[in-house]
Amino acid sequence: MFDALAERLESAWKTLRGQDKITETNIQEALREVRRALLEADVNLQVAKDFIETVRQRAIGAEVIAGVRPDQQFIKIVYDALVEIMGESYSPLAQADPSPTIILMAGLQGTGKTTAAAKLALHLRKENRRALLVATDVYRPAAIDQLVTLGKQIDVPVFELGTEANPVEIAQRGVAHAKALGVDTVIIDTAGRLQIDTEMMAELAAIKDAVQPHETLLVVDAMTGQEAANLTRAFHEQVGITGAILTKLDGDTRGGAALSVRQVSGQPIKFIGVGEKVEALQPFYPDRLASRILGM
Amino acid sequence: VGQGPLGRDAVEEIEMLLLQSDVGVKATDQIIAALQAKIRQETLPADQAIAYLKQILRDTLDAPFRNGYAQDFAPQKGQLNIWLIAGVNGVGKTTTIGKLAHIASQSGYRCLIAAADTFRAAATEQVKVWGQRSNVEVIANPGKNTDPAAVVFDAIGAAQARGTELLLVDTAGRLQNKANLMEELKKIRRIIDKKASNATIESLLVLDATLGQNGLRQAQVFAEAAQLTGVILTKLDGTAKGGVALAVVQELGLPIRFVGAGEGIKDLRPFSSFEFVEALLSSEVEVAA
Numbered sequence: 001m002f003d004a005l006a007e008r009l010e011s012a013w014k015t016l017r018g019q020d021k022i023t024e025t026n027i028q029e030a031l032r033e034v035r036r037a038l039l040e041a042d043v044n045l046q047v048a049k050d051f052i053e054t055v056r057q058r059a060i061g062a063e064v065i066a067g068v069r070p071d072q073q074f075i076k077i078v079y080d081a082l083v084e085i086m087g088e089s090y091s092p093l094a095q096a097d098p099s100p101t102i103i104l105m106a107g108l109q110g111t112g113k114t115t116a117a118a119k120l121a122l123h124l125r126k127e128n129r130r131a132l133l134v135a136t137d138v139y140r141p142a143a144i145d146q147l148v149t150l151g152k153q154i155d156v157p158v159f160e161l162g163t164e165a166n167p168v169e170i171a172q173r174g175v176a177h178a179k180a181l182g183v184d185t186v187i188i189d190t191a192g193r194l195q196i197d198t199e200m201m202a203e204l205a206a207i208k209d210a211v212q213p214h215e216t217l218l219v220v221d222a223m224t225g226q227e228a229a230n231l232t233r234a235f236h237e238q239v240g241i242t243g244a245i246l247t248k249l250d251g252d253t254r255g256g257a258a259l260s261v262r263q264v265s266g267q268p269i270k271f272i273g274v275g276e277k278v279e280a281l282q283p284f285y286p287d288r289l290a291s292r293i294l295g296m
Numbered sequence: 297v298g299q300g301p302l303g304r305d306a307v308e309e310i311e312m313l314l315l316q317s318d319v320g321v322k323a324t325d326q327i328i329a330a331l332q333a334k335i336r337q338e339t340l341p342a343d344q345a346i347a348y349l350k351q352i353l354r355d356t357l358d359a360p361f362r363n364g365y366a367q368d369f370a371p372q373k374g375q376l377n378i379w380l381i382a383g384v385n386g387v388g389k390t391t392t393i394g395k396l397a398h399i400a401s402q403s404g405y406r407c408l409i410a411a412a413d414t415f416r417a418a419a420t421e422q423v424k425v426w427g428q429r430s431n432v433e434v435i436a437n438p439g440k441n442t443d444p445a446a447v448v449f450d451a452i453g454a455a456q457a458r459g460t461e462l463l464l465v466d467t468a469g470r471l472q473n474k475a476n477l478m479e480e481l482k483k484i485r486r487i488i489d490k491k492a493s494n495a496t497i498e499s500l501l502v503l504d505a506t507l508g509q510n511g512l513r514q515a516q517v518f519a520e521a522a523q524l525t526g527v528i529l530t531k532l533d534g535t536a537k538g539g540v541a542l543a544v545v546q547e548l549g550l551p552i553r554f555v556g557a558g559e560g561i562k563d564l565r566p567f568s569s570f571e572f573v574e575a576l577l578s579s580e581v582e583v584a585a
């Protein structure tokens with residue numbers, strides 16, 4: 001399974017081959033190639049730098065394993081470090097007791113929040129949990145229609161107060177409505193916003209303050225470039241996230257944004273979006289994404 | 297790459313600026329090589345590297361205008377122009393259509409919108425709201441999951457009957473690796489070419505400034521499927537720089553036509569290589585020679 005990366009590192013390996021130990025000098029070139037691979041996969045420059053440092057330290061300190069060539073050993077160190085940093089395998093959604101569990105969706109414009117809200121509701125239904133969707137995006141044209149349409153498709157109720165109401169109030173009344181209905185999960189869809197839009201970020205913080213969600217999920221487009229680190233930092237610092245959903249992984253992006261999101265927030269990526277349809281949600285597996293980022 | 301009149305520190309700093317703006321490893325290497333060559337050939341003082349760098353970047357972005365693309369970009373009055381707007385999911389196609397419809401009607405064009413995203417939930421409702429905002433009619437098919445090419449066919453018919461000058465075609469978001477969806481886009485393009493053979497056709501790819509290197513792949517595949525003639529770069533009001541658009545211009549020779557910088561109806565501007573380059577390098581630090 002390490003073939004593709006090995007091929008990539010071909011010339012770098014020449015310095016490692018024939019040597020019985022990984023040293024500071026003989027891994028320079030290999031580390032540069034790994035850095036290049038990470039940057040081509042859109043891992044944030046600073047995040048890549050930190051990762052390379054981790055790998056360098058581990059590689060130099062690594063014991064020589066009998067029968068394993070140092071170049072193979074090096075690839076394994078890179079891969080293992082990436083999987084480890086990517087986080088624990090499948091961290092499921094919070095489940096509050098007493099119910100309802102409150103989930104707040106957040107993120108930049110167009111990343112897939114509304115779609116992911118519906119996908120989560122369907123996912124919960126399959127686990128025999130009943131959800132209520134709450135439409136607080138009063139800004140984007142037809143955002144409420146979109147959520148209502150999706151709700152109908154999956155047979156999940158949608159709470160909305162039109163576009164004249166205040167998003168904080170919609171969220172609060174949505175939660176109250178969920179309690180009245182006796183559903184066990186409330187999923188609050190929010191408008192897309194830039195992390196530098198102070199007014200909109202304050203609105204999101206106010207929604208969070210008002211409803212005290214058990215999960216605040218940052219929805220990030222897997223095709224995002226260097227910006228993934230900046231936006232994650234800002235959302236985490238200003239609002240606080242408990243996890244992330246990485247969308248549009250059905251594309252052919254390498255998905256380096258995942259590493260940035262995970263490294264910067266320290267929070268797990270919980271799900272990935274793999275299509276436009278409401279069924280297209282999967283749990284996140286760190287090993288699969290590590291292979292993808294490294295082009296393996 | 298580090299070889300040349302520019303010192304290692306300077307190269308590293310410029311590299312950092314470009315990579316952090318999503319210009320990408322390959323394009324960055326090429327730009328730095330060009331910069332080194334320029335300084336060497338013209339024996340320029342290396343401490344003004346940033347100024348030459350800006351010039352190289354602007355030249356790259358303006359190259360399409362030296363290679364047959366007209367610098368001025370506007371629909372031809374008194375005849376039908378069709379602008380096909382395509383791109384991956386969520387980049388801002390529909391919003392851009394809304395903004396374009398506004399500019400067009402403000403400038404006195406008879407304008408029409410084809411709602412050819414028949415797939416996404418409430419896509420038609422969304423584009424209709426945009427149409428209302430600038431009093432531009434939207435041709436849609438109320439049926440569910442209808443063939444988008446059929447909507448385009450109807451819209452061209454309506455445009456021809458009414459003497460429309462600008463028909464804006466909103467398409468569904470599609471990832472470039474989905475063969476069936478790219479086939480659907482090709483079909484839309486074929487219908488346009490066939491039914492409106494006298495029209496001036498522009499085929500514009502919408503790229504989102506937050507996109508990383510996949511943007512280049514998108515441009516390559518869409519260029520073929522939709523016969524792209526240009527690019528629109530959205531979401532430049534954020535802190536993302538949209539550097540991948542530079543790589544797209546460099547590799548595909550397509551001009552950037554507009555930039556989107558907000559969600560409001562007026563937040564669309566013609567592209568300026570000067571503004572783009574200044575913003576791209578705006579986190580610039582003093583570069584040591």
Ligand SMILES: Nc1nc2c(ncn2[C@@H]2O[C@H](COP(=O)(O)OP(=O)(O)OP(=O)(O)O)[C@@H](O)[C@H]2O)c(=O)[nH]1
Nearest residue numbers: 109110111112113114115192248273274275385386
């Ligand atoms: N291919 C693919 N498309 C997706 C995925 N998730 C969402 N989309 C599409 O991405 C586009 C944007 O999705 P939305 O759910 O409207 O995104 P949003 O974050 O709610 O957008 P705003 O509310 O405008 O900020 C739509 O075309 C969706 O169909 C995914 O996992 N794969």
Ligand SMILES: Nc1nc2c(ncn2[C@@H]2O[C@H](COP(=O)(O)OP(=O)(O)OP(=O)(O)O)[C@@H](O)[C@H]2O)c(=O)[nH]1
Nearest residue numbers: 109110385386387388389390391469531556557558
């Ligand atoms: N900040 C900012 N947001 C934008 C800009 N252009 C579009 N958006 C937002 O991005 C989100 C997606 O925009 P749409 O126009 O629906 O994108 P689309 O490409 O038509 O999406 P699909 O049809 O689902 O593929 C919306 O929330 C828009 O308001 C822009 O220039 N700046």
Ligand SMILES: [K+]
Nearest residue numbers: 532534535536
């Ligand atoms: K910007």
Ligand SMILES: [Mg+2]
Nearest residue numbers: 113114137143
């Ligand atoms: Mg939404």
Ligand SMILES: [Mg+2]
Nearest residue numbers: 389390413419
């Ligand atoms: Mg659209």
